Amino acid sequence: MRSVSEIAAPSSDWALAASIGLNTNILEINLINLILVVGILFYYGRGVLINFLESRERTILNTIRDAEERHEEATKKLQKARIRLQQAKVKADEIRINGLTxxxxxxRDLVDAADKDLKGLEDSKNFAIRFEKQRAIEQVRQQVSRLASERALEGLNSRLDNQLHLRVIDYHIGLFRAMRNKSD
Structure with missing residues (x-):
């Protein structure tokens, strides 16, 4: 029975492998060893690397597609928000104009009401002034009349004697008779 090393590579190949050999000392790696390692990695790692890159490409494409969808959605929302903002500005302008109006x-209503109240107060004041003026004039008339009557009475009392008194009575009796005769 053969050993695993004999199955993998015939013994004649081992002699060749021993003469070529791999230098594992990192500081002494030469160009051939480096090319050999890169070749082995490329040959065996190619499938894994391609699968990894394809998976990464799909992930990136999905991310870009999602980003584009979110961008479109955000653009639509932005457009809707701009429309709502414009509508809000129009509504705000309407409210401001309505408020100013x-x-x-x-x-104007307050000024008109104040003018009306002022006119009413002016009329009331003028009426009160006329009333007080008339009352004052009436008081002065009464006082003048009373004073005139008192002075006349004093003057008559000082000049009135019996003789003058009888003449005045006779005069008035004569006036009454004349008036009575005219009316009959």
Whole structure:
């Protein structure tokens, strides 16, 4: 029975392998050993490397596709947000204009109400002034009338004697008779 080394390589090959040999000393590696190692790695590692690179390529492509989808979705959301922003600006302008219009209307209403109240107060003041003026004039008339009556009475009392008193009575009696005769 043969050993595993004899099956893998005939004994004549071992002599050749022993003469070539691999130098495992890293500091003494020569160009041939390096090419040999790279060749072995390329030959046996090629499938693994290709599978790894293909898997990596699929992952990258999926990531790019997902990123593009997210970009499209974000672009759509951005567009919708811009539309909503524009609508909000239009609505804000409408609200501002309505507010300014309402403020102007209320200001005019307040000014009109204040003018009306002022006119009412002015009319009330003028009425009060006229009333007080008339009352003051009436008081002055009454006082002047009373003073005139008092002075006249004093003057009559100082000049009135019995003789003058009888003449005044006779005069008035004569006036009454004349008035009565005219009316009959």
């Amino acid at each position: 309402q403020m102007d209307r209320e200001q």
